[in-house]
Amino acid sequence: MKRFIFAFLVLTTGSMIMSGCKKFLNVVPVDNLSGNNYWQNQRDVEAFTTGIYNQFRENTLSSAYFPTTGDLRCSPAIATSGLGRDYIDQIVNNNLFALLLTDNYFSQIFNYKGLTQWTGWYKMVQSANILYVQAGKVEALTAEQRKQYRAEAVFLRNLAYFFMVRQFGDVPYYTNAYNQEPLPRMNMVKVLNNCIADMLTVKDDLPWTFDDPSIVGIRAMRGSAIALLMHMNMWAAGFETGDKTKYYNAVNQLGDEIMKSPSYELLPITRTKEIFKGRTKESLFEVLRSLNYGEYSTGDYLYNTFTDMVLHYPHKPVKSITKSYLYYDSRFINKLYPTGVPDKRAEYWFDSKTLYATDGTWELLKFVNIFAAEGEDVLPDDDLIVFRLADAILLRAEAQAELGDDGGAMATANVVRARAKAEPFSALSGKELKDAIWYERCRELMGEGHYYYDLVRTKKVMDREYCFNTISVEAFKAGAWAWPIDPSALTNNPYMNLNDYWQ
Numbered sequence: 001m002k003r004f005i006f007a008f009l010v011l012t013t014g015s016m017i018m019s020g021c022k023k024f025l026n027v028v029p030v031d032n033l034s035g036n037n038y039w040q041n042q043r044d045v046e047a048f049t050t051g052i053y054n055q056f057r058e059n060t061l062s063s064a065y066f067p068t069t070g071d072l073r074c075s076p077a078i079a080t081s082g083l084g085r086d087y088i089d090q091i092v093n094n095n096l097f098a099l100l101l102t103d104n105y106f107s108q109i110f111n112y113k114g115l116t117q118w119t120g121w122y123k124m125v126q127s128a129n130i131l132y133v134q135a136g137k138v139e140a141l142t143a144e145q146r147k148q149y150r151a152e153a154v155f156l157r158n159l160a161y162f163f164m165v166r167q168f169g170d171v172p173y174y175t176n177a178y179n180q181e182p183l184p185r186m187n188m189v190k191v192l193n194n195c196i197a198d199m200l201t202v203k204d205d206l207p208w209t210f211d212d213p214s215i216v217g218i219r220a221m222r223g224s225a226i227a228l229l230m231h232m233n234m235w236a237a238g239f240e241t242g243d244k245t246k247y248y249n250a251v252n253q254l255g256d257e258i259m260k261s262p263s264y265e266l267l268p269i270t271r272t273k274e275i276f277k278g279r280t281k282e283s284l285f286e287v288l289r290s291l292n293y294g295e296y297s298t299g300d301y302l303y304n305t306f307t308d309m310v311l312h313y314p315h316k317p318v319k320s321i322t323k324s325y326l327y328y329d330s331r332f333i334n335k336l337y338p339t340g341v342p343d344k345r346a347e348y349w350f351d352s353k354t355l356y357a358t359d360g361t362w363e364l365l366k367f368v369n370i371f372a373a374e375g376e377d378v379l380p381d382d383d384l385i386v387f388r389l390a391d392a393i394l395l396r397a398e399a400q401a402e403l404g405d406d407g408g409a410m411a412t413a414n415v416v417r418a419r420a421k422a423e424p425f426s427a428l429s430g431k432e433l434k435d436a437i438w439y440e441r442c443r444e445l446m447g448e449g450h451y452y453y454d455l456v457r458t459k460k461v462m463d464r465e466y467c468f469n470t471i472s473v474e475a476f477k478a479g480a481w482a483w484p485i486d487p488s489a490l491t492n493n494p495y496m497n498l499n500d501y502w503q
Contacts, residue, residue, distance in 0.1 A: 217283030238457030255396025278383030323360025
């Protein structure tokens with residue numbers, strides 16, 4: 001009888017302890033996970049699959065993952081004076097040494113040390129590898145169900161690798177279900193090329209959407225896979241030392257596919273609250289968050305989103321919170337929203353009276369769904385949006401501009417601008433057009449975890465024209481753009497090395 005064993009995780013001292021597996025997967029005791037006792041029906045497969053989605057949720061909400069790694073790093077954000085939020089300045093200035101060495105209340109609730117550890121991501125990889133194999137053996141599933149579960153497994157595996165690559169650079173890569181061998185780090189472009197090929201083989205086995213509205217965007221759809229493929233291609237293009245054309249062509253074609261699908265659409269800007277509450281036709285992939293599920297009752301995940309940093313009373317129900325913890329440099333805001341230039345995002349996503357404020361009264365109002373009593377210390381009840389249609393559309397526009405298709409790039413970007421009631425791009429070309437699309441991504445995706453990664457993959461993080469807190473060319477080449485890797489990754493792995501810049 002084959003024992004169900006989680007394989008060696010390169011970061012750990014050997015195979016995972018079984019109690020830990022049970023905890024994060026929330027399945028039956030491991031001793032019963034044999035071929036005869038588990039993987040017997042769809043309920044078993046569904047429970048295991050749900051566990052992997054829950055692991056992604058844990059990875060991104062048990063720390064301040066998105067605001068720290070995606071929104072604030074090297075950004076034009078400024079900590080509001082007098083509130084003691086030094087960690088914001090440390091992140092903005094890429095001073096990760098100070099951030100990680102600080103031991104106080106904020107470092108504990110935001111779990112910055114956890115961001116140096118990739119254990120949770122490899123739990124996702126390992127479980128997805130197992131799901132891929134085992135789902136194909138469950139006779140109680142139909143052929144279509146087997147294909148869909150295996151496609152979900154591939155999506156979740158590649159999602160984990162993509163998030164690791166953006167955070168750490170080169171990472172160990174494997175797809176076998178019960179790997180127990182220590183592995184070296186693989187070049188990240190090669191990892192992404194493997195993931196792209198992997199995803200392309202199964203993306204069409206995912207449904208365009210679901211009849212059940214409660215899982216739209218929560219479970220992987222074909223649009224989820226397309227968005228992931230577009231992001232992986234654009235990241236690979238950013239670090240490809242040879243011809244980048246194949247990546248841009250792929251993004252253009254994928255963008256065309258998703259924009260033609262009737263399953264997805266941009267919601268009117270007047271329905272902003274619905275967009276960020278989630279599970280709409282604009283959503284491609286998101287993490288469920290709900291006050292009704294009791295996740296706030298113990299303080300879990302309460303402060304670990306961007307929302308916490310950019311709102312104050314009355315958009316936080318506690319009257320004593322009169323200032324946002326940060327605001328954006330007014331020069332940057334003026335670049336995005338010049339005075340007198342029409343754009344409904346400035347009206348619906350901000351308080352127009354404080355749009356350029358630098359005294360803490362500034363707010364980002366994209367995330368304002370609140371379901372709490374007066375004085376109850378909770379945050380807006382929004383899902384965590386990972387991919388949405390506007391992001392995919394702008395990636396396509398960027399790829400078209402890189403391919404020299406200026407007309408196509410403007411037409412594509414103007415789909416997003418039309419929703420915002422902004423003037424369409426016209427008569428732009430070359431650098432001017434590429435810059436316009438870059439700033440359009442800044443406008444549209446502020447607070448959604450993309451800003452820093454866009455800076456890195458485009459190399460704008462080294463250019464003062466675009467980046468307020470740059471990384472030098474020498475530091476970038478040494479790996480200052482990546483995140484430090486915890487030294488525990490070296491344990492029992494003679495092939496492992498850490499990110500040199502942060503040692």
